[in-house]
Amino acid sequence: MRIDIITVVPELIQSPFEASILKRAIEKGHVEVYTHNLRDYSTNAYKQIDDYQFGGGAGMVMMIEPIDKCISKLKTERNYDEIIYMTPDGETFNQKIANKLSLKENIIILCGHYKGVDQRVRDHFITSEISVGDFVLSGGELAAAIVCDAIIRLIPGVLGNETSALTDSFQDNLLAPPIYTRPADYKGWKVPEILTSGNTPKIEQWREKKAIERTKQRRPDLLE
Template sequence: MRIDIVTGFPRILEGPLGESILKQAQAKGLLQVVVHDLREYTHDKHRTIDDEPYGGGSGMVLKPEPFFECFDRLTSERRYDEVIYMTPEGEKFSQKLANELSLKESLMILCGHYKGVDERVRMALVTREISIGDYVLSGGEIAALVVIDAIARLIPGVLHDGESALLDSFQTGMLDYPHYTRPVEYRGMRVPEVLLSGNHREIERWRQEQAMARTARRRKDLLRE
């Protein structure tokens, strides 16, 4: 899979893309993430990517020209399954949507900043708008990282244990069950005996019961869906 990120602030992405699962996915050649700096598509000495909004008001708006020129170059080289714009106004990101996007071959993600992008970018270039929640961030870069991380772990071969991602919270419509590792006892808290029993049938039953109970306590809405 290839994901192209278009942003005016590429350094925000550098750290997370070079760590943990995202680093492993790229090292294995299973995921290619390419970051494109909007300032490379400007033509003034100040490399301006934003301007004041027409009609007045506070804040700055990202200009359309750099987005269109970057889009034109990228789409001349390959076809994209989706061109995604990260915005609080988009459809809410979910595990179901992560599963869907993980099956794509090529995605482009456009990151807004400040008050967002010129509306013509959304009208002409974007095929899908995605939100990671009902709140506002300074820009779309962190939201894009959330989406990419959720997608990457679903790509076959990225995780050492191929079943791990399939057992995550929300994959089964419920939250995940509790997890324990060594030591058996720590500060008076002991690992449940069933997990030490070696009885896989009982362990599976315990996990299902715990997942159901946790979901009922914390996210009853999932049980109603």
């Protein structure tokens, strides 16, 4: 998989890919991630990529021309399965979307900034719009990092144990059950005996039961 991220602040999006699982995924060749500074595609000496909005109003708007130049250049080099715009009014990101995107080969992610992008960008270039929640960030970079992390960890070979991602919360519309590790008894706080019994079928039944209970308690909407 290749992910191209278009941003006004490349320094902000680069750091998540320089550590931990994402770094190892890149080093092992499971994914390629490239950032593109939108100012490199500006049409004037001031590297301007935003302007006042027509009709007046507060806030600057990302201009269509630099975005067009950047996306068009990338599209001459390869075909893209998705061109995603990170925006608060997009579709709320979830595990189902992450699963679908993890199967793609080439993705562009455009990070919004200021008041947003010229609507013509959304009308003519963007194939999907994603939000990470009902709140507004100062830019789409952190949201893009969240989306990338959720996608990349699903790529085969990225996690040490490939079944780990399949048992995460939301994969089957359930929250994950409680988990424990050593010691089995800490200050009198004991691990449920079933988990140390070695009876795998019974353990799986217990986990499913606890997952359903936790989902009913915390996220009953997932069971609807």
